[in-house]
Amino acid sequence: MSFTNNPLEPIHDAFTVANDCFKVARRTIARQHGELLERTQFVGATLEEATSALDSAVEQASDLVILALFATFERWVIEHLQDAKQLISVGYPASYSAKLASKFEDAVEWWRIEEILGLFEVEVDEQLIMRAKQIKKYRDWIAHRNARKPTPPKATPEVAFEVLTDIIEQIHTTHTRPAEAEAERMGGPN
Template sequence: MKSNSQLAPVYEAFEVAQDCFCVASATLATERSADSSDSIDGVKGRSPEEVLDEALKQTEELTVVALWAVFERDLIEYVRSTVKWLSNGRPESYARNLVDKVECEAEFWRVGDILDLFKGEIDTHQIARIKEIKRYRDWIAHRNPRRSVPPAFSPEEVYGHLTELWGRISEAHCVAPETTSRAEVGPFSAGDRDRDAPVPASHVRSPPSTRPRRSVDRPRSDDR
């Protein structure tokens, strides 16, 4: 199985969109200063500033949803691939049936239960933080009024936490970080460090961006 992580491209696309909002905001400010009559039209009774603010908010939230979707898919695929080493167990028929069952049913496991599999090698506080991101993602997607609004995470925070987790998993499982595909991976002992068990390179912790960060000057809502 070969797969490239799309976490980095998703976040980079958000950065491009954010820069576009910055350009639009700066252009609007320039036009405002040059037009004292305040004749710049908004959309459906809202000012251009309000429209930009809402569009940026929606972009941030959709980026969080997209990042989580990529992470969850990669997590499921990682679990499905790591159980293949069990196929060498005995008796052979039992081992093969066990691997087949996990590969088929991992798709339907709760992501919280999958994350719990890494307890003992990953700090429990880090796992809890990832679960909080999941709660925020669910709130964005469903807006269930019967549930309390969870703490919000920015796209930068989500990208950072998710890539950091993959870095921890790679370290704990002795996975070579420089490779870009996942073969048959599993938890290895120190003597197995040279085995070919790669995962996507972007699963190793890296800074979200090396270029200066820019943001639209706007107040962040506390009720998001």
């Protein structure tokens, strides 16, 4: 992925490390390295109990990563739109445009993410927008666990990272002025 300041990467990287830790824990338990299990909940646990606890932890970690990825994505998109107010504020008449820009910056914070994503439907692949909305539904289900609502299709952290990163990249590409893009390509500041 070519986007150099992807805000989702630290979350994805931490998830990758956590998954590796789960693998190490599974191997440690399976090989019964008792000295490595000291001062953990796995001391005295059967292989089945330990495996069940790890499976549950892996599922929880995956769900929490979805929450973190989408929340970070949502914040990035909102801040991107708030930065767009600078373009609005140079309009005519200046006093009206400045007030409009300020109102826009404050109001965008309260827009629904589905509405915000709709602004980018011309510039971002339609399938990506649809997939982001599906991830959002799963994220909402994780956060609220409303038993009266059916469980939406599950999203994995890997898929969420890929889809949300692709959207960020497409927005970044279409919203970066040519001079800024050249400076970024050359390794300079945005």
